[in-house]
Amino acid sequence: xxxxxxxxxxEEQQELVRKEKEKKLHSFQKAWGHLVDQRAKGxxxxxxxxxxxxxxxxxxxLYSLWNYRREILLNDLASCDxxxxxxxxxxxxxxxxxxxxxxxPKSYSTWHHRRWTLLQMVHxxxxxxxxxxxxxxRMDERNFHCWGYRRxxxxxxxxxxxxxxxxxxxxxxxxxxxxxxxxxxTTLLPLLFPQAIPEAQIQEELKLVxxxxxxxxxxxxxxxxSQFLVDQIRKADYxxxxxxxxxxxxxxxxxxxxxxxVLHAYVKLLLTNRDLLDTVGKEFIMDxxxMDxxxMDxKEFVSIAVGKLxxxxxxxxxxxxxxxxxx
Amino acid sequence: xxDLPTEFxxxxxxxxxxxxxxxxxxxxxxxxxxxxxxxxxxxxxxAGFRLQDLRDFLRSCEVPAADVDARDVSHLLQxxxxxxxxxxxxNSISNVEEVIYIKDDVVExxxxxxxxxxxxxxxxxxxxxxxxxxxxxxxxxxxTPVDDEAFPLPVGRKQFTFDDVLLQSRKFxxxxxxxxxxxxDAFVNLLxxxxxxxxxxxxxxxxxxxxxxxxxxxxPFSRSxxxxxxxxxxxxxxxxxxxxxxxxxxxxxxxxxxxxxxxARFGDxxxxxKIPILTRRSIVNAIAMCTEDTSTAKAFTRISxxxxxxxxxxxxxxxxxxxxxxxxxxxxxxxRISAVFGGIQCLNRGVEVFVLDSTKSQVVAxxxxxxxxxxxxxxxxxxxxxxxxxxxxxxxxxISRAILITDTSIFPKRPSDVGFMRFAKDGDELGVxxxxxxxxxxxxxxxxxxxxxxTTAVTTARADLEPYVMKLFEPYRADRTGVAKVLWAxxxxxxSIRLATRDADQSNRPTQLPAxxxxxxxxxxxxxxxxxxKESEELFAMLYPGEVFLPRVPDPEEIIMDGCDGSTVAAxxxxxxxxxxxxxxxxxxxxxxxxxxxx
Numbered sequence: 001x002x003x004x005x006x007x008x009x010x011e012e013q014q015e016l017v018r019k020e021k022e023k024k025l026h027s028f029q030k031a032w033g034h035l036v037d038q039r040a041k042g043x044x045x046x047x048x049x050x051x052x053x054x055x056x057x058x059x060x061x062l063y064s065l066w067n068y069r070r071e072i073l074l075n076d077l078a079s080c081d082x083x084x085x086x087x088x089x090x091x092x093x094x095x096x097x098x099x100x101x102x103x104x105p106k107s108y109s110t111w112h113h114r115r116w117t118l119l120q121m122v123h124x125x126x127x128x129x130x131x132x133x134x135x136x137x138r139m140d141e142r143n144f145h146c147w148g149y150r151r152x153x154x155x156x157x158x159x160x161x162x163x164x165x166x167x168x169x170x171x172x173x174x175x176x177x178x179x180x181x182x183x184x185x186t187t188l189l190p191l192l193f194p195q196a197i198p199e200a201q202i203q204e205e206l207k208l209v210x211x212x213x214x215x216x217x218x219x220x221x222x223x224x225x226s227q228f229l230v231d232q233i234r235k236a237d238y239x240x241x242x243x244x245x246x247x248x249x250x251x252x253x254x255x256x257x258x259x260x261x262v263l264h265a266y267v268k269l270l271l272t273n274r275d276l277l278d279t280v281g282k283e284f285i286m287d288x289x290x291m292d293x294x295x296m297d298x299k300e301f302v303s304i305a306v307g308k309l310x311x312x313x314x315x316x317x318x319x320x321x322x323x324x325x326x327x
Numbered sequence: 328x329x330d331l332p333t334e335f336x337x338x339x340x341x342x343x344x345x346x347x348x349x350x351x352x353x354x355x356x357x358x359x360x361x362x363x364x365x366x367x368x369x370x371x372x373x374a375g376f377r378l379q380d381l382r383d384f385l386r387s388c389e390v391p392a393a394d395v396d397a398r399d400v401s402h403l404l405q406x407x408x409x410x411x412x413x414x415x416x417x418n419s420i421s422n423v424e425e426v427i428y429i430k431d432d433v434v435e436x437x438x439x440x441x442x443x444x445x446x447x448x449x450x451x452x453x454x455x456x457x458x459x460x461x462x463x464x465x466x467x468x469x470x471t472p473v474d475d476e477a478f479p480l481p482v483g484r485k486q487f488t489f490d491d492v493l494l495q496s497r498k499f500x501x502x503x504x505x506x507x508x509x510x511x512d513a514f515v516n517l518l519x520x521x522x523x524x525x526x527x528x529x530x531x532x533x534x535x536x537x538x539x540x541x542x543x544x545x546x547p548f549s550r551s552x553x554x555x556x557x558x559x560x561x562x563x564x565x566x567x568x569x570x571x572x573x574x575x576x577x578x579x580x581x582x583x584x585x586x587x588x589x590x591a592r593f594g595d596x597x598x599x600x601k602i603p604i605l606t607r608r609s610i611v612n613a614i615a616m617c618t619e620d621t622s623t624a625k626a627f628t629r630i631s632x633x634x635x636x637x638x639x640x641x642x643x644x645x646x647x648x649x650x651x652x653x654x655x656x657x658x659x660x661x662x663r664i665s666a667v668f669g670g671i672q673c674l675n676r677g678v679e680v681f682v683l684d685s686t687k688s689q690v691v692a693x694x695x696x697x698x699x700x701x702x703x704x705x706x707x708x709x710x711x712x713x714x715x716x717x718x719x720x721x722x723x724x725x726i727s728r729a730i731l732i733t734d735t736s737i738f739p740k741r742p743s744d745v746g747f748m749r750f751a752k753d754g755d756e757l758g759v760x761x762x763x764x765x766x767x768x769x770x771x772x773x774x775x776x777x778x779x780x781x782t783t784a785v786t787t788a789r790a791d792l793e794p795y796v797m798k799l800f801e802p803y804r805a806d807r808t809g810v811a812k813v814l815w816a817x818x819x820x821x822x823s824i825r826l827a828t829r830d831a832d833q834s835n836r837p838t839q840l841p842a843x844x845x846x847x848x849x850x851x852x853x854x855x856x857x858x859x860x861k862e863s864e865e866l867f868a869m870l871y872p873g874e875v876f877l878p879r880v881p882d883p884e885e886i887i888m889d890g891c892d893g894s895t896v897a898a899x900x901x902x903x904x905x906x907x908x909x910x911x912x913x914x915x916x917x918x919x920x921x922x923x924x925x926x
Contacts (some may be wrong), residue, residue: 006887013885173555175642214561215554215568248561255565 031055039068044075053096060100060107070116083122090124093117098132105136111145115152126157134167141171147180151187161192169208176212182225189232196236203241205229210248217252217259226265230272242273260312267305270298271326299327330698331671335361337870338693338702340678340711343371344856345847347661348863348877349706349870350670351523356874360670361702362662363695365677369662370503371708372419372823372849375655375770378492378499381730385817388420400680403692403699407685410694413678414713419849420503422787422820427489428802428813487805492732492814498772500653501730503821504850505762505779507532507747508648509632510639514856515648522880526660530768531640532647534738534746537612538798539605543737543748546613547606548633549643558605566602570610571634578631593626594619612751616758616854649745649762653770664880681705681713683841690841704870709824709846716840726821726852727788729796731778732771735811736763737799743776744768750795757783757852759795775814781821781852788818823849845870 008016031051038048052069056062073089080086097114104110118124133150136143154164165188171181185205189197197205209229212222233242246269253262306324310317336358339350347369350362368374376384404410508515508529518524535546547553553564590596593615597607611619614633615626636646650656662672682692682699692701709721736743744767750759759782766773780792793816800813825848840846845866851858867876 007881008885008887173551175551176554210561211554211564214565215550217565251562252565255562255569 044072060104060110063109066109066113090117090121129153179221186228217262334701335359337704340707341371342369344373344658345863347658351661351664352867352877354665354668354670362672363676364674367675370658373504375500375502375653377497379496381501385423388418400694411681411713419822420819424789424818426816429489430804495772500770502654509636511636514860521877528651529648532645532745532747534740535645536748538750546609551643574627574630588623593621593623596623613749689843705844723824725784727784727791729780729792729818732815733776733813737811755783788820
């Protein structure tokens, strides 16, 4: 046949892949055996950094090799008397771990090695590390390895906390379903404002969180953060802010009467503000069991709502009933 | 050139997109395919051009195609056969108006246009560069060396002229029929499953906007965009999201019943939502891409398609992709697949007459030049069909198009790279479509932007579209900064004829059409490739029932090259012998693959 393609069958392709794999395994075992051998002999020659590097590039989780590498490096560093030389050695490690992280951003060993390297340095560049975190979190906003590393960098490098708060805001604006970033705020705000969070700041936080829950009331991450805010508002005794918040949540509940997250948040707010249980509650008419004109107070409302919630979510009915006991 | 073989399974006239898709699909199932195009370039009405070439081409469209000398071909006929001359369509492009907006350089060329065959230089000859093409026309950059480095507009220079733009002619790649892809598009999927995607690359459209109250408004389509939107109150955000979720749920449940969507008119339906007017108009204009009079069910379908395509690549990504190097490349990508699988493409070669058998129910051959080429099946653009083949049932669509070169992005989101915008237009479901692309798409040099506009034609393209251009841009003046300026524009009307219905049972098809002839349409005004793909797929199914449509092209590592890899596979001796002669015709005529070398 003229012009017809000959194509490898799937079996032939599999066979090729298998052969390739076998070859790789063989060379890996050889290199690994050699390094284990050298380590047992106590060889700390820096020439051995090269073979560890080539194995770690492909498999970043070989913690024994990282350990061996650190032993060699410590030996190298000890023999250096100039700060510049030491930092140059460490700088190489930073480049190396960066390339490893690009390939496998969730390797405990690699992140650990990077931390260790920075601690060995005389003049570590923390700003650059922060940039690396930004980049890694842009690729995966929920990489907890990176979040942990970021906190380490912020602490060691004395990074201003308000810029960290701005960073967290930026991430939330990009995608508000980001537990990590909301959680980061709950750790930053008490550090930034050890006494009480100022009212203006609370307003900003509320705007962020209300935008999120109004856009998607089923998003748990924002509700968790709102719980934190409620506690802060109560602690600081911002009555007007609290009143406004209750109103907002009520508004959302009226729009979404069937949504368990909204109802739960509303019930929690009423229970937090005991005075509301008797007063504000009078204006409410419960959907579903309401009859025109019949009003109920906050206590009645909570007990009906708890019934509704535990019917919707029976696995947590015990919790809901504990709410009822708070009336 | 050696002459062509005299017998083919399928002859395709034209290298437009549907023609090339069908040619590729037929070649993939081992049919012998010949694709002929009387133009010197690929793509017919779907083509892309360098700037100077586009100008030449558009000018040539104003001239009626020269009559071909009637050649006596009766000696090529066999007993009982008869000849039918091709339909002589008027040019699909008309009302061409070029406007150079750069002040101080109002050079209008007055050189009489010549017939397109002679004037037009094919796109793949890029290496011959703009200087030679430019020399025959008005503003001539003849003696100026072509600067290969991307340079932004020389803003500070006093005498910036259109010649400066023309110097970069070869860095433009301007499409006659620009389109976008939905990220979830069946066409994109086909490119992937057929492995044609190896030739293609895309850029996500970064902005989707509409024009409201004299300003360009970003359309909030992603969750985060709605959440951060400053014009919306919290409760409005809830309402908008709820509405969008309802559309999605409907789509997920299979869109069952249109009747339960009341009110049936979309505008009335939106009244019931009580959302702010700006958002409402954003939804109508850019997300549903309809009018207030569209039916609610139709609007819902469109909205859900839009929303399903959003966030496909990352959470806040827009629903559209733009093709790097422009849309004019697509016919070539498919033609290339056809060639790789043994198809023959021949440009600059038209067909003058068809040969019919005695009952006039089959086309048995085509006559090209002095040779007769037998074919089992024939695919031609509708306008090539002789009048007597076409009964009624034709619809003619006329689109007004504009291609602009501008200096600044009009989209508020930065950095700008590709944006899509739609203007609402009373009583026109198409509205006015706009695509803006920067140099990142490789369709223009750094520092410039290309803007495409199109709408259903009412009068001439310029009259239809220039008001919109003037809403967005000022004519170029070097001393004006901080505004978007237009340097150059070309307006033209683009006509395309298609069969009104295309039923599989052919009950509505033109009765006089020979049974082995299929007709394909030109580009429509639609934003995407849905109609083209559907048409090509259906036609292929009619041509070759039961055959697979564009199966995956094997990757290079799966292909066994003769003599290179004898160890893994021992092909049977006969097969080896049969494959041994390589395919000279095919490789000589493979669509010019010059981008790689050129960029």
